[in-house]
Amino acid sequence: MDNKKPITVVKIGGNIIDDATELKQFLADFSKIEGNKVLVHGGGKSATKMAKSIGLIPQMIDGRRITDAAMLEVVVMIYAGQINKDIVAQLQAINTNAMGFSGADGNLIQSQKRNHPTIDYGFVGDVKKVNTPLLETLISSGIVPVFCAITHDKNGQLLNTNADTIASELAIALSEVFEVTLSYCFEKPGVLFDAEDDSSVIEKMNQELYAKLKAEKAIHSGMIPKLDNCFNSLSKGVQVIKIGHHKMLKDANAVCTRIEL
Secondary structure (H helix, E strand, C coil), rough: CCCCCCEEEEEEHHHCCCCHHHHHHHHHHHHCCEEEEEECCCCCHHHHHHHCCCCCCCCCCEEEEEHHHHHHHHHHHHHHHHHHHEEEEEEEECCCCCCECCCHHHHEEEEEECCCCCCCCCEEEEEECHHHHHHHHHHHHEEEEEECCCEEECCCCCCECCCHHHHHHHHHHHCCEEEEEEECCCCCCCCCCCCCCCEEECECCCCHHHHHHCCCCCCCCCCHHHHHHHHHHHCCCCCEEEEEECHHHHHCCCCEEEECC
16 A cells, blocks of 8 residues: 555635634634645635625525526636635735636636536536646645636536535545545534534434435435535545534544544
């Protein structure tokens, strides 16, 4: 067994992005992760707010955003522009040499427009390919890549792509060359048995428990694509997956949900 270097892929959710104080604290914790790291961010709440301000009505199905041409303009502007560059600037301020990317940059993440039998998701992409050699070159040069939730189809079309999926696909691709820990950070301490009770953290989640909780509707909406991605990642070479508050980035004993097959 060859000794792969460790790398941490971290995805942050919209509630952290929308809270300036919380984001600053998260980025401080992220910057202190030793060794190689990659950051993936969404920003759905900011995109929704901007869309509503210009009269667009956001539509979601099972935690996934329907993206027509007008909504695509909004998400590209907010994700790839405002949020991505703000995060990169804040990381530079704390001596973390970050560089911001969409999937189109360097053809880092190529997707195809989602083809669903019954739902027209619009300009939504499903990841086809990650440019692992270029990503590895960037990381080994001391760059901390910061990815937004925008990819492209190699035919000039940008596509809105679920940020949890991007984190998962990057983690799978990087597991060929690194030992990968994938951490999904959001405002809660983990996946909860009871959404209203932050002390009800499920510390270990396997597929059997997931199926049971999904059937009972205890797990729904945006948590479903997140957990689907987690199990997919574990089955394809990612070593460790954790979901919880960003405290877990600096404290190995912090309560969180660990995903197991």
